[in-house]
Amino acid sequence: MRAAVTRGIGQAFEIADVTLSPPEGREVLVEVRASGLCHSDITVAQKGMGVPMPIVLGHEIAGVVKAVGPLVTRIKIGDHVVAAALQPCGQCPACLRGNLNACSNPGALDRDASASECRLHDDCGCLGQLQGLGGFAEQALIHENQLVSIDKAMPFPQASIIGCAVVTGCGAVFNAAKVAPGQSVVVFGCGGVGLNAIQAAKLAGATRIIGVDIQQAKLDLATKFGATDVIDSSAANPVDAVRAATGGAGVDHAFVMIGVPAVAESAMAVLGFGGTAYLIGGMSPGAELKLLPSPMDSALLPLQQGVRGLWLGSSNFYHDIPLYVDLYMRGMLNLDDLVSQTIKLEDINEAYETLEHGGVARSVITFPAAD
Structure with missing residues (x-):
């Protein structure tokens, strides 16, 4: 599959062929249908912010579930899902109270201990996935705790920005x-x-x-x-x-x-x-x-x-993401005007230049449905 890879600080996104491992444990394979371009991703690409590279960025994701690991219980094949830019452990006191944004052990379930160390790679070696996501790609391998199923009538570009810009x-x-x-x-x-x-x-x-x-x-x-x-x-x-x-x-x-x-x-x-x-x-x-x-x-x-x-807006995204989908579907939340343009993956560098100059509210990469 194709992905926009960030090789090093200050380097342009490189469109590369990459390989994603099959889902294990509580991992979910998502066919990405839309991925929003958030300013925080380009900040990581330009400044590093302590994030190891090379890496696939992108955390505003909407797509369709294509496969699930053997321990997945919340998400089903065929579900339309939105990813949250947070990896709650689901076990700490904050998570048990529903305060997912205050999780004391975020990222603990990014990958099950049983999963292979490298889940995404190309010919140059292993690639990271920012926040356990890596949405600037045709597919993403995501822990089920980080996904929320949504109404299938919800358009993917508008759905993608809910997981970050809207909940925040x-x-x-x-x-x-x-x-x-x-x-x-x-x-x-x-x-x-x-x-x-x-x-x-x-x-x-x-x-x-x-x-x-x-x-x-x-x-x-x-x-x-x-x-x-x-x-x-x-x-x-x-x-x-x-x-x-x-x-x-x-x-x-x-x-x-x-x-x-x-x-x-x-x-x-x-x-x-x-x-x-x-x-x-x-x-x-x-x-x-x-x-x-x-x-x-x-x-x-x-x-x-x-x-x-x-x-992240002090959000419990299991509750808030479906709420914002419902408000949009009822015409109460304007997401259409937030999606300034939809682009192809190979246009990501030019789209981020436009964002830096304030020309758009949000650009969203869209991917066609896989055959």
Whole structure:
């Protein structure tokens, strides 16, 4: 089969013929039908982030189950599935409570102990699978704990982005912030995750939804997804603009999709009484975040404000992925406008260049059904 292989840091994706082993234990062989291009994948490709290479990246996957290992119980051949960008162990206290995103042993079941060490390889040797997935390929071998069966009427391109962009953005609003009707929200960064936070805030009943970005195309999308106000932070001070939009009161919830300390600091500066800033975009190692001049002389304590880091929208994806599929099928969740373009596997390098320049919300690789 074909896959887009990342050979080393800073190298372009290479389309190569690779071999995937048959499923063992609780592994599931998925025929990939759609794979979204998330910014975190290109970050790994360009910066490494401590990930061993060579590797097949790609973690926004939707496809059809073609084979299962002998110990698989939850997933059946023929199921349409979405993969989650998380490998819960299913056994720790957090998993047993349904807090899969807080799993204390993530990745423990990436491969069963009985499985062969190298499950994906090419002529040059063994290839890794990012987060146990490796979706930039025609097939992927995935642990059943990481898969959710979905309605077969759900289109694959829209389904693929649910496992990361949707659960992260919508989950931040629904699960973590629990945005209530009448509250105010600001979203810093109106890419795929940010747009989902905006439309989730609209669904939750927020009456003031502010989108902040430096690219007009993304601000236009923010308005389409439900933003009541948009701010071009390349032309205006975002703190002053958000304060002005809220009559000086500040916001109840600030969602930070960009891993830049200055943006997080701006988010803290626009909070109103009891407001919370949610840090979602990953920051580079060594980044320093200054939120307070000192613990006691800031407004954080008397105004009862807070800052919280989030991972995958605090989601229980066994519950949340089917929920978002249902909301889409009922016309309540806009995923069609998130899929800016569908591409072939061999166009992945050009598509990521477009993403880097802010030209799209999401590009999705699509694969034809196997004969």
